[in-house]
Amino acid sequence: MTPLPDENATRKNKINAPRGRFAPTPSGFLHLGNVFCSxxxxxxxxxxxxxxxxxxxxLDAQRCxxxxxxxxxRDLEWLGLFWDEGAYSGVGSENYFQSRRSAIYEKYxxxxxxxxxxxxxxxxxxxxxxxEAPHLSDGRVLYSGVCRRLTEAERQSKxxxxxxxxxxxxxxxxxxxxxxHYGEQSYNLAHESGDFIVRRSDGVFAYQLAVTVDDALMGxxxxxxxxxxxxxxxxxxYLYRLLGLTPPxxxxxxxxxxxxxxxxxxxxxxxxxxVLRRQYGDPRPIVGLLAYLAGQLPKPEPISAQELLAFxxxxxxxxxxxVVPRELxxxx
Ligand code: GLU
Numbered sequence: 001m002t003p004l005p006d007e008n009a010t011r012k013n014k015i016n017a018p019r020g021r022f023a024p025t026p027s028g029f030l031h032l033g034n035v036f037c038s039x040x041x042x043x044x045x046x047x048x049x050x051x052x053x054x055x056x057x058x059l060d061a062q063r064c065x066x067x068x069x070x071x072x073x074r075d076l077e078w079l080g081l082f083w084d085e086g087a088y089s090g091v092g093s094e095n096y097f098q099s100r101r102s103a104i105y106e107k108y109x110x111x112x113x114x115x116x117x118x119x120x121x122x123x124x125x126x127x128x129x130x131x132e133a134p135h136l137s138d139g140r141v142l143y144s145g146v147c148r149r150l151t152e153a154e155r156q157s158k159x160x161x162x163x164x165x166x167x168x169x170x171x172x173x174x175x176x177x178x179x180x181h182y183g184e185q186s187y188n189l190a191h192e193s194g195d196f197i198v199r200r201s202d203g204v205f206a207y208q209l210a211v212t213v214d215d216a217l218m219g220x221x222x223x224x225x226x227x228x229x230x231x232x233x234x235x236x237x238y239l240y241r242l243l244g245l246t247p248p249x250x251x252x253x254x255x256x257x258x259x260x261x262x263x264x265x266x267x268x269x270x271x272x273x274x275v276l277r278r279q280y281g282d283p284r285p286i287v288g289l290l291a292y293l294a295g296q297l298p299k300p301e302p303i304s305a306q307e308l309l310a311f312x313x314x315x316x317x318x319x320x321x322x323v324v325p326r327e328l329x330x331x332x
């Protein structure tokens with residue numbers, strides 16, 4: 001197997017100014033949590049003199065109507081979070097929609113197939129949750145590897161009955177990386193996820209494969225995203241290695257939560273950016289509130305993203321998740 005790319009060689013490949021990205025999934029509308037992440041990704045890239053790409057992660061086209069992506073792009077612009085390249089930026093911008101990139105993912109998927117690094121998995125959802133697959137403390141299931149052990153004859157026979165998903169074989173080894181915010185991280189995929197899915201049984205490529213291929217081909221050197229994706233990073237680093245691609249630097253940031261500590265989601269409809277946009281009519285109080293929550297301002301006060309750039313200090317971003325103080329929002 002190809003070794004992990006040499007750290008120094010990787011650095012040399014990186015241009016000094018970072019290339020960051022917004023990578024929203026338009027399965028719903030942008031909410032305050034997504035905007036928090038976009039604002040920080042923008043500040044990280046821009047404060048380093050870099051660029052931002054907008055990639056629409058609409059892999060699951062059924063769940064991600066184009067109208068959502070359109071609205072999301074308009075909201076980012078309204079917030080002053082302009083991007084330099086990508087979706088909604090003229091010629092070639094369709095290439096930044098994952099729903100248009102299946103042929104590219106297929107090429108990398110075929111490479112994994114040819115090198116026998118993946119195998120079909122016929123397990124149903126119910127089987128995956130069966131007792132033999134231990135559950136991890138955070139509710140994720142550790143795949144038992146049952147389909148990895150099928151004989152060729154068994155595989156052929158199952159192929160007649162159902163369309164498989166595809167999993168990549170992981171190894172019992174430690175994958176370490178330095179996160180830009182959370183520091184040294186070590187994972188063993190064999191103990192933490194087991195062989196993971198790179199293509200679903202309906203043929204849709206999995207997030208882990210698509211995001212790896214896209215970040216590499218789009219020349220992204222700096223990934224800033226929510227800490228809920230920290231445990232996806234070793235899977236992506238593993239794919240970078242298998243595919244011979246150069247990984248970016250990873251920086252995970254705390255999540256915004258409701259008072260119960262739950263990550264903001266669609267149920268928190270009042271924190272949808274469209275709603276806040278109508279209530280405030282001006283992006284500056286929203287950016288100011290997010291800047292305050294990110295430790296950049298002593299109290300929430302109106303400010304533009306551009307103005308924030310002058311004193312952005314990543315060291316001030318909290319380590320722990322952040323409860324959104326509802327009393328600071330309009331209408332409360
Ligand atoms: N599309 C993912 C999301 O909206 C983010 C993926 C990533 O940043 O790697 O949660």
